[in-house]
Amino acid sequence: MKIEDIAKLVKEFTISNKGDHNVTIKAEELKMGEERASKCLVARVISHKVVNKETFRTHVPRILQLTKKVEVDFVGKNTFIMEFASLMDRRRVLLEGPWSCFQDLIVIKEPRGMDEPRSLCFDEVAFWVQCHNVPIAFSQIGIMKKIGAQIGEVEEVDHGESSSLMGRFVRMRVRINIRKPLKQFLCVGVEDGEEVIIILSYERLSEFCYRCGVLGHSFRTYGEPAEENTVMRYGVWMRAQTVGSKGRSRSPPVKTPNSQSVGSEGTSRQLQLVGVKVKDIQSSLLHVVFLIRRWRGWL
Template sequence: MASSSTLPEKIFEISLFEEDEGGLAIQEGDVAAVDDSDFNWRLCLVGRFIAPGSLDFPSMQQTLAALWKPGKGVYMKELDTNKFLFQFFHEIDIKRVIDGSPWFFNQRVLVISRMESNCNPRLISLNTLDLWVQVHDLPIGFMTSRILEAVGGFIGKFKESCPKNFMGVWRDYMRIRITIDLNLPLKRRMRIRKGDNEWIWVTFKYENGPTFCFICGRIGHLEKFCPKKFELPEEEIVQPYGEWMRAPFRRQTNPMAP
């Protein structure tokens, strides 16, 4: 009679052998055609909120639907803890949401990514965020599309330049839309010069930006939760980032309103 210590090992070996040797070979004719009349991955976004823990899903649905106001509606599904699928039914609606990012719920910023193929949405990485960035202190001669694109590449991944950048006689700053890597600190400023002239600094302000740490510069937590506070002595902790990196909210006013 086998001892209780050896029997489980033999069973485990058999099950592994069967897994390695078995399998299901599927023929081309056995695969069902994908009917995307109800589910069109081209009109889907996957998102998560930059904050730990769960949230009130029904309340989040109502809030985002009220903010987005999709003309053809939107279906929201909770895929996992803090991971969601947003299915739209018209290109205009999904583009409006993408262009209007970032969106917030209960002061938590929503990170979204458009599905690029008919894949498992749970496996999509959500580590980037699109933001409008103001480029300040740029000399007049440097206010060109080519230089703005290069500056955008330094901040993150350049997406577009504001159409109003080159309208009018004088502008205090240029606006560019950038894809930010959430694993990296925000950029504060950049050195720039022409030829052998002296270096000058251009500074960056982030519009409608989410919470970020003044110690490490990363989006998603405040200083009291920064990992560096647990790695360095208190006297060595510095805050090279600050509130000055936030651009004032851009408000549109109607002088004819009562």
């Protein structure tokens, strides 16, 4: 029997015996534990593979780009509690996600003093989503929030370099349910006008399935083997180059064995990792518009 099942049985037993406590902890005695919880975060790696706890403990300071020490303890399958020596590190980890461990998404949660780490919900993560093919008339915070609500809970809209929302694309930080397929595009109706198709791409996008669009596994580990000539509804074109506020690239110039040093206008680090050229991504984006007609029957 699993620990969770035992805990459920005990909870049902205690409800029927309410008031019969073995011990009572005073509020002042909880202060030290609550203060310690304020230094902690709980992380779960979303993967069908089991993550080695020593590997995670060794690599997490580099993955999260920490400046000070962090203590990592294993609390369950692919789930870890991290106690930070620096509150600045902890705050930055919360704000600058999403993070990934060897291409697998790490969901970070902020625990409260009375939370049991394994009982936290790890179903939502905030992504910076780039909206391409946005008409000038849509360059308003209210309209973009309305559009973004079709993806998830909109936390922030990046105003862009000129604070006008106009540029190559519009960025929004959106909290997404990772148990559902990613959205590739949005079809926006306009009163007395034509339908607008907005193409979506995601910054810091970790491993996901090109067949079902769900994070945490690849199309190679999808439940059913792909038939010959299977059309992939999702693809590498959904990975966007990470940029900072006001549209500036966060990726420093990088150099790979098969390329020259490149910066924000060149091939991004993410695309080089998967061996895809910028022109291939542009072709894919154009091809999406053609495929939408074919996909309508699947939506």
